[in-house]
Amino acid sequence: MSKLAGLIFDCDGTLADTMPLHYVAWQRTMAEYEIPFPEDRFYALGGQPTEAIVALLAGEHGKTVDVAQAAALKDQRFLEALPQVQAVDWVAAIARKSFGSLPMAVGSGSSRTTVLQTLRRLDLLHLFACVVAAEDTARHKPEPDVFLRAAEQMGVLPAHCLVYEDADLGIEAARRAGMQCIDVRLPDAKRRAFAVAQRANQDTNKPETTPSANRPTGQVD
Secondary structure (H helix, E strand, O other), rough: OOOOOEEEOOEOOOOOOOHHHHHHHHHHHHHOOOOOOOOOHHHHOOOHHHHHHHHHHHHHHHOOOOOOHHHHOOOOOHHHHHHHOOEEEHHHHHHHHHHHOEEEEOOOOOOEEEEEEEEHHHHHHHHOOOOOOHHHHOOOOOOOHHHHHHHHHHOOOHHHHEEEEEOOOHHHHHHHHOOOOOOOOOOOHHHHHHHHHHEEEEEHOOOOHHHHHHOOOOOOO
């Protein structure tokens, strides 16, 4: 592993155990348009913005849908269930352990509102120098833009970033960005992640970063 200087976390399914709640919101919303959305397809599209998924499904099924309205309804239904959200404990523990040792960001395909509210609910938002959400890039996972933007805002070279992800599209985005990645779904992910965090905490010669990396809350409101 090359010199580590910054961490980037996906939100849904990585920091937060939100995917089942998102799926329920999707099922309720797509049912109103008589559009099927099987669970395996839902997980395969993890990392894509809500509006992009609505447009894709509507097109596949020949339905005329107000994409923005349907996406807003889906997000509203997810937010209604937000009190049920729990953290993915070991990933959240990595973020807490690394706070103050490495600059950290969140890179997500979800809307800024849902990401910020999720992180606030879990008391994690203050850990991150920046949050890059669906509105912040023209291209989305599997394209690398969300992670490259996060690295830029942290002031860290992409090759020195480590991404935590739970979705195939996000893992491909990290690869295209030239970043290292831990797939949190794998059996050895927790062991690898804590080993990395331990090494980072012991490193007293950390690379310099831009001032934005040291402002945990300044770019996310």
